[in-house]
Amino acid sequence: MSEITIAIDGYSSCGKSTLAKALANHLNYIYVDSGAMYRAVTLHLMNTGLLKDGHFIHQQVIDELSRVDIRFQYNKEQGKSETYLNGENVEKDIRTLEISRQVSAISAIKEVRDKLVSIQQEMGAQGGVVMDGRDIGTVVFPNAEVKLFMVAGKTIRAKRRYMELKEKGENLTLEEVKKSIARRDNLDMNREISPLQKAQDAVEIDNTELDEKEQFELALKIINEKVRSLQTTNT
Numbered sequence: 449m450s451e452i453t454i455a456i457d458g459y460s461s462c463g464k465s466t467l468a469k470a471l472a473n474h475l476n477y478i479y480v481d482s483g484a485m486y487r488a489v490t491l492h493l494m495n496t497g498l499l500k501d502g503h504f505i506h507q508q509v510i511d512e513l514s515r516v517d518i519r520f521q522y523n524k525e526q527g528k529s530e531t532y533l534n535g536e537n538v539e540k541d542i543r544t545l546e547i548s549r550q551v552s553a554i555s556a557i558k559e560v561r562d563k564l565v566s567i568q569q570e571m572g573a574q575g576g577v578v579m580d581g582r583d584i585g586t587v588v589f590p591n592a593e594v595k596l597f598m599v600a601g602k603t604i605r606a607k608r609r610y611m612e613l614k615e616k617g618e619n620l621t622l623e624e625v626k627k628s629i630a631r632r633d634n635l636d637m638n639r640e641i642s643p644l645q646k647a648q649d650a651v652e653i654d655n656t657e658l659d660e661k662e663q664f665e666l667a668l669k670i671i672n673e674k675v676r677s678l679q680t681t682n683t
Contacts, residue, residue: 451576455585458598461605464580472578482581484531486555487542552635585647595650
């Protein structure tokens with residue numbers, strides 16, 4: 449059987465990227481962090497002064513998209529793919545809370561989504577890819593063989609994000625992180641273009657009480673069962 453496409457969607461700070469990276473590494477598949485692409489666009493607009501404190505001019509954003517080049521490059525020393533914006537490694541720059549605060553507004557712009565979805569579909573056209581985001585199973589790869597939807601309790605999500613930011617030197621309170629996550633959820637679920645929603649054929653994984661190993665094993669079990677089912681159907 450040819451390599452399949454695995455789409456992972458879900459709320460922020462639910463461990464989508466952690467799971468996607470682990471699965472891609474185990475299966476020797478390509479990993480694509482779609483969220484990093486939207487973060488990179490947001491960073492570019494901030495750096496050029498076109499996005500400030502959540503305010504931007506729609507047409508200026510559209511015009512600037514032609515000047516945005518996003519690629520992923522594997523870092524052998526780190527053992528992971530890193531995001532490059534116009535030839536510059538921006539992996540650390542796109543993970544700040546300031547980017548998190550503003551990325552939802554930019555990702556809701558139709559022209560931004562059209563550009564990035566086209567790139568994502570090209571990356572995964574041949575299968576053998578694990579991609580995580582918020583509309584992968586519903587928009588980017590609606591025919592993906594395996595679709596997972598990640599959820600977790602709001603409190604544990606906030607604690608995970610708080611610890612992650614603390615390790616990076618961000619001086620924020622847990623309450624500030626909670627508010628940021630709640631705001632992000634609201635924007636993601638209620639945006640007009642490609643809102644966050646669970647695909648009808650997606651399998652939900654609640655990792656509130658699961659560690660990374662347990663989450664990985666559960667996801668791999670789901671994938672293996674789906675592959676066996678497909679093989680049986682095709683024989």
